Amino acid sequence: QLTVTRFTPEKTTYTSQADLVSGEIAEDIAYYLFTSEQVPSTISLGVLVSQDYTIAAAGGFLVQALPGAKDEDLARVEANITQVGALTTYLQDHPNGEGLIDIILGGMHFKELYRQNLYWRCTCSRQRFENALLSLRQEDKEALLKDPQVEMTCQYCGAKYVLSHDELAALYEAAAQRHKKN
Template sequence: MADYLVRALSEDGLIRLLAAVTTETVEEARRRHDTWPVATAALGRALTAAALLGANLKGRETLALRIAGGGPLGTITAETDGEGNLRGYVHHPHVDLPLNAQGKLDVGAAVGRQGQLVVIRDMGLKEPYVGSAPLVSGEIAEDLTRYLWTSEQTPSAVALGVLVAPEGRVQAAGGYLLQLMPATREEHREQLEENIRNLGAVSSAIDAGMSPEEMAARVLAGFAYRILDKQPLRFRCRCSRERVAGVLVSLGAEELRRMEEEDGGAEVTCEFCGERYHFTGAELAALREEAARPPDPPRED
């Protein structure tokens, strides 16, 4: 099943649901960054969370999710845009911890609980919107629920799951984000809570073949609703050789000369996707000339 997300809305407009399968996206991230199981689970949850939070982005608008809890994984970063492109990385991908008391990957201990979850929305305005909330558990779903309540005052339920196979590959990944408007009746809240309990672990449901539409049907059982649309999701980075060359030029002519003379070239690795870009000494010399060139004078009207 290719990765995608669906948006659903109750007929009365008081209940909003986003449901996604992200198995292929998370597996691509694991492959690119060579993450070990607990890092795979944490990064996969973050990527899925970014997809859900960014579901309403348009075009070149972007959303970045950063989680820093003081745990051995270090900072986790996930980004998305209005076209469903996802990318991300974890600072320390080779972390190995004992399973937790429930016999599962201990994401909370790996992420840590002494820090912040930060969301940065760039809508193309003068300044991006930045919101944050203290971490609750480091499990990411609970932390995101807390963020949505404290920063956006929206009662929400978030489920994120990544099932890692014994050999390390991603077997299933995805999640959902349920949001309620203030006018939602108490008996409807109770029904939704029961539906969520009946659904169980989202990663197990996806591993059994559950699609985003079926996930929505289970969470919204007993409610009249409609699927608004469907958004394909994929791992895709925005880096390119041209962008990396621009970064090198920004280092200045003297630094480029030093790299050319001492190293004979340069290799730059994108932290988001692991792609490597190699520049020969001759290419650095050309970039050095560009860096030394005076800027064009401003145009007169």
């Protein structure tokens, strides 16, 4: 099973699963997007490892059809992608991915709307973990209150969040007070 978790700008998460079809992550994600979200997508991912086991090149792209896309446009994109060849070779020759979009969308009209540097950051926060603690069943909350502290670790970035017994009790009390007012 492939498990996909999406983080939205509204700070909510959406997790769903799809069957693995090939064991190649790009193909399995494309299958997920097509079956779960009904969006035709092409994905290519690659990592080139040097003889000294360092990363020589790594990257990927995702092309998704917009609503109303014509079958011939999708076929053109697929054909253009074959011109890229091995993605890791392309990225080794073009470390910043220069020209990749020109090849993939070659023969089609497109306009770059904006450019943004990519970075990885986790969306975890103390508030998100507090919300998770508030969503527990009452008997689970009571069990947690028997411990001197609660420690939660983000499964994505490894950040640890610790709440003392008193902090947890205050959190539950404040939530109960808000609930009574409503």
